[in-house]
Structure formats: C-alpha cells, structure tokens
Amino acid sequence: xxxxxxxxxxxxxxxxxxxxxISYQCKSIIDSRPFGDHPFYIFAHTxxxxxxxxxxxxxxxxxxxxxxxxxxxxxxxxxxxxxxxLIWQPRLTKPKAQTNSMLFKGYPGSDNxxxxxxIPARELWDQYKKGNITESSTILESINAFENNRRSLxxxxxxxxxxxxxxxxxxDLSINAQYRKI
Numbered sequence: 720x721x722x723x724x725x726x727x728x729x730x731x732x733x734x735x736x737x738x739x740x741i742s743y744q745c746k747s748i749i750d751s752r753p754f755g756d757h758p759f760y761i762f763a764h765t766x767x768x769x770x771x772x773x774x775x776x777x778x779x780x781x782x783x784x785x786x787x788x789x790x791x792x793x794x795x796x797x798x799x800x801x802x803x804x805l806i807w808q809p810r811l812t813k814p815k816a817q818t819n820s821m822l823f824k825g826y827p828g829s830d831n832x833x834x835x836x837x838i839p840a841r842e843l844w845d846q847y848k849k850g851n852i853t854e855s856s857t858i859l860e861s862i863n864a865f866e867n868n869r870r871s872l873x874x875x876x877x878x879x880x881x882x883x884x885x886x887x888x889x890x891d892l893s894i895n896a897q898y899r900k901i
Contacts, residue, residue: 741763741821742832744763744807745761745823745825745832746830746832748761748807748809748825749761749825749826749827749832750827751809752827753809754809754811754827754888754892755827755888756827756828757811757827757880757884757888758824758825758826758827758878758879758880759809759810759811759824759825759827760809760810760811760812760813760814760822760823760824760825760835761807761808761809761810761822761823761824761825762807762808762809762810762814762820762821762822763805763806763807763808763820763821763822763823764805764806764808764817764819764820764821765803765804765805765806765819765820766803766804766806767802767803768800768801768802768803768804770797773797773800774797776794776800777794777796777797777800780792780793780794809825811880811885811888811889812879812885813835813873813874813875813876813879815873816836816838816864816865816869816872816873817838818838818839818840818841818865819838819839819840820836820838821834821836821837821838822834822835822836823835824876834857835872835876836861836864836865836872837855837857837858837861838858838861838862838865839858839862844862847859847862
C-alpha cells in the first residue's frame with residue numbers, strides 16, 4: 720500500500736495538536752483549583768448535542784455576528800454544528816470506565832497530570848494499534864484494561880480522599896456557593 724507522505728504528515732500534526740489541547744485543558748482545570756489543594760480527577764467524555772441545543776448554538780452564533788462585527792460566523796447551517804461535544808468535569812471520585820472517555824488525575828500546585836485512561840470510541844480502536852501512525856501505548860493499555868480488567872481502571876488510587884473528607888469538601892463548596900449568591 721502506498722502512503723501519501725503529505726496526508727500522513729497532516730494526520731500526525733492533527734494528532735499531535737490534540738495531545739497539546741488535552742494537556743492545556745487539564746492544566747487550566749488544575750490551575751482553577753476546584754477542590755482547593757486536594758488531588759482530583761478530570762473526567763472528559765463526549766455527549767450528543769441534541770437538536771434544541773444545535774438551534775441554540777446556531778442562534779448564538781448569528782447573534783454574536785450581529786453584535787460583534789469582528790466575530791466571524793462559525794456555522795452557516797445546522798448541519799455545520801458538530802453532533803457531539805467534549806465535556807471536562809473535575810471530580811473527587813473516580814467514575815466508571817466507559818468508551819469515548821478520558822480520565823486524568825491532577826495535582827494542584829504541581830505540573831503533574833496522571834493519565835488513568837484514554838478509551839476512544841470502539842470504532843476507532845484499530846487506529847491506535849501497533850504500527851499505525853497514531854499508535855499509542857497509553858490508549859492500547861487503556862483499551863486492554865477496559866476489555867480485560869475493568870476493575871483495575873475503576874479501583875481507588877492510594878492518594879484518593881476518604882468519603883468523609885470528600886463529603887466535607889462538597890459541604891464547604893455548597894456553603895461557599897450559597898454565600899456568594901447573597
């Protein structure tokens with residue numbers, strides 16, 4: 720099979736850019752310290768954008784272009800709006816492992832970001848196999864653990880907080896949120 724070098728290079732650049740976007744997003748969440756100085760999980764997963772949300776996104780894009788002349792419209796029609804969005808969620812507890820998700824552990828005050836898993840959608844798994852341009856040992860290990868040892872993915876980490884400590888943090892966050900409303 721002949722490979723077009725330019726096409727392969729473009730795919731590699733796109734793949735590399737995605738890795739940079741992931742670390743940037745994780746770092747910005749860690750820097751916001753949603754749970755103070757406690758280590759926490761960052762759960763990234765996709766969700767489908769329903770028709771009513773697509774209409775809202777489309778209308779917002781039109782409104783921004785009318786109110787801000789420097790804004791260039793992103794969406795010319797509803798078909799241009801993506802069907803899924805990536806949600807980044809900071810959490811104190813580890814979620815269940817699922818396809819089309821990523822889980823990281825962040826440590827505020829440091830540059831440490833621990834990759835727990837990166838599990839793409841099942842139909843993409845073959846892209847990450849050994850020998851492919853997008854080969855990834857992290858993703859292959861995550862897929863293997865997801866298929867053969869899901870309990871290890873979902874097991875508590877040694878530096879996870881106790882349930883009592885987690886409840887105290889959530890209570891404190893709730894009190895502070897109520898105080899800010901006033």
